[in-house]
Amino acid sequence: MRRRLLAIAALALGAALALPASALAHGLVGKQDLPIPRWLFAWAAAVVLVVSFVALATLWPRPRLERASEHRVLAVPPVVEALCGAAGIAIFAISVWAGFAGTDSASANLMPTMVYVVFWVAIPFATLLLGNVFGAFNPWRAVARGAAWLFARAGRGAEAPAPLAYPAWLGRWPAAFGILLFAWVELVYVNRDDPSRLAVMALLYAAVQLVGMSLYGIEPWTRNADAFSVYFRLFSLLSPLHWRERTLFVRPPLAGAPRLDPVPGTVALLCVMIGTVSFDGLSQGQLWTGTGGIAPHLQRRFLELGFGAEVALELAFTLGLLGMVALVAGVYRLGVTGMHSIGGPHDTTELGRRFVHSLIPIALAYVVAHYFSLLMYQGQAMAFLVSDPLGKGSDLFGTATTSIDYTLLGANAVWYVQVFALVLGHAAGLTLAHDRALVLYRRVRDATRSQYWMLAVMVGFTSLGLWLLSAAAQ
Amino acid sequence: MTQLPLAHLGHWYQSLFYLVPVVLVVVVLWFQERRERGRDGDAEDDEPV
Numbered sequence: 001m002r003r004r005l006l007a008i009a010a011l012a013l014g015a016a017l018a019l020p021a022s023a024l025a026h027g028l029v030g031k032q033d034l035p036i037p038r039w040l041f042a043w044a045a046a047v048v049l050v051v052s053f054v055a056l057a058t059l060w061p062r063p064r065l066e067r068a069s070e071h072r073v074l075a076v077p078p079v080v081e082a083l084c085g086a087a088g089i090a091i092f093a094i095s096v097w098a099g100f101a102g103t104d105s106a107s108a109n110l111m112p113t114m115v116y117v118v119f120w121v122a123i124p125f126a127t128l129l130l131g132n133v134f135g136a137f138n139p140w141r142a143v144a145r146g147a148a149w150l151f152a153r154a155g156r157g158a159e160a161p162a163p164l165a166y167p168a169w170l171g172r173w174p175a176a177f178g179i180l181l182f183a184w185v186e187l188v189y190v191n192r193d194d195p196s197r198l199a200v201m202a203l204l205y206a207a208v209q210l211v212g213m214s215l216y217g218i219e220p221w222t223r224n225a226d227a228f229s230v231y232f233r234l235f236s237l238l239s240p241l242h243w244r245e246r247t248l249f250v251r252p253p254l255a256g257a258p259r260l261d262p263v264p265g266t267v268a269l270l271c272v273m274i275g276t277v278s279f280d281g282l283s284q285g286q287l288w289t290g291t292g293g294i295a296p297h298l299q300r301r302f303l304e305l306g307f308g309a310e311v312a313l314e315l316a317f318t319l320g321l322l323g324m325v326a327l328v329a330g331v332y333r334l335g336v337t338g339m340h341s342i343g344g345p346h347d348t349t350e351l352g353r354r355f356v357h358s359l360i361p362i363a364l365a366y367v368v369a370h371y372f373s374l375l376m377y378q379g380q381a382m383a384f385l386v387s388d389p390l391g392k393g394s395d396l397f398g399t400a401t402t403s404i405d406y407t408l409l410g411a412n413a414v415w416y417v418q419v420f421a422l423v424l425g426h427a428a429g430l431t432l433a434h435d436r437a438l439v440l441y442r443r444v445r446d447a448t449r450s451q452y453w454m455l456a457v458m459v460g461f462t463s464l465g466l467w468l469l470s471a472a473a474q
Numbered sequence: 475m476t477q478l479p480l481a482h483l484g485h486w487y488q489s490l491f492y493l494v495p496v497v498l499v500v501v502v503l504w505f506q507e508r509r510e511r512g513r514d515g516d517a518e519d520d521e522p523v
Contacts, residue, residue, distance in 0.1 A: 037488075037491075039488060039491035039492055042491070042492045042495055043491075043494065043495050045495075046495030046496075046498075046499060047495075050499065342507075445510070449507065449510055452503040452506065452507055453503075455499065455503065456496070456499055456500050456503055459495055459496050459499045460496050463492045463493065463495060463496050464492075466492060467489055467492040470492075471489075
């Protein structure tokens with residue numbers, strides 16, 4: 001059984017790493033001048049992870065994060081929450097308006113940068129530092145809460161209960177599907193940068209959320225099915241700051257992750273989060289998109305089946321996207337199956353759910369490593385886009401003539417940040433998994449043995465991440 | 475004519491270097507796990523969590 005597992009693991013990891021070299025779709029990296037070959041960083045990262053594993057096994061004999069407490073710091077008045085919600089609605093409305101009324105140029109219109117840089121990248125960074133800030137600014141939640149408050153006032157009573165109970169079996173599956181759909185738009189859809197289409201999709205998404213909240217209640221829907229709320233909330237579990245009911249608490253970093261309720265769909269959501277970012281890197285490489293690459297090869301197959309050129313390309317990229325998610329899910333499943341092989345009362349499905357929180361820092365590490373340079377460079381575009389959101393020559397704040405400073409960070413600095421983020425993220429994942437194993441297994445030795453497999457998974461994910469990043473710099 | 479990606483071996487052979495630590499860790503952990511299983515009888519003395 002273990003031999004078969006080993007063979008499958010080697011094949012899966014081999015396939016992951018021997019796939020064609022790639023670049024990062026959104027990584028803006030110049031020429032690097034590193035003192036050692038890039039692949040040596042992967043070796044060093046593996047050494048760091050192994051040393052971390054040994055240190056955890058010897059110096060961390062009791063669960064700490066599972067039982068960590070948090071301390072109340074401050075509370076904010078309800079008016080602040082209302083103001084944040086109003087600000088969220090205003091930003092959403094301005095972005096959609098820019099999408100419809102502004103220029104078609106993706107770089108001159110506010111909408112694409114707002115969606116792909118501020119919303120998709122900057123909020124996860126802010127969430128890690130400040131806690132779940134999106135919860136306060138979430139525009140569709142703010143609209144729903146405002147409407148519920150108005151209805152309650154009109155009826156002079158308490159807010160009406162939701163007409164339907166959120167189905168337990170549905171769990172976070174809608175969120176997993178929503179993130180996959182967004183990734184498809186970002187990475188596969190040929191009109192992904194069209195501002196007016198983005199505006200239509202934003203309105204459609206908001207409408208679906210409003211319907212969902214009206215049927216199942218604002219909080220149950222937001223916690224489980226609103227893809228972006230769930231996505232940002234997962235990252236907030238790593239933050240030392242925790243917002244709850246307008247009250248701020250402080251806790252040790254990572255201590256929120258063990259509190260994740262692993263409802264159905266949670267494993268799928270984390271695999272989608274890691275797999276889609278991985279595909280973003282893979283999809284830009286010469287051997288994916290270049291002459292003789294996998295994508296043109298697949299596209300030709302779809303053309304032969306009678307599809308048009310555009311649809312054939314989208315189908316090829318869709319296959320790649322789903323394949324990468326499946327690869328990540330497969331590697332995680334192998335780690336969990338390996339854990340199960342040491343014995344104990346927990347079946348593979350349960351182990352998969354109980355350890356899924358250890359994937360959160362890996363997902364965030366991939367986001368940081370992958371999008372750091374995009375945020376640093378394209379984030380500067382917000383300076384001129386807020387002054388000229390439509391791209392039609394206005395200068396509301398006197399910053400319309402600013403430009404992006406590409407010398408802000410050197411290519412080497414970007415690379416070191418990426419490596420540091422990946423290693424730190426995977427070490428954090430190891431720590432969370434080790435802490436959980438100490439709770440699940442009766443003996444320290446069994447807990448440590450169970451984590452051999454998780455160590456292999458972490459080293460595999462680290463090497464995959466560094467390989468994707470290094471290919472971008474070639 | 476369809477070109478297979480594998481034809482571009484020269485472009486990505488360095489990718490195999492990224493696989494080395496993964497293979498090493500898996501092999502070492504496999505042997506360690508085998509040794510641990512052999513010592514399972516002694517595990518009774520281990521301190522429970």
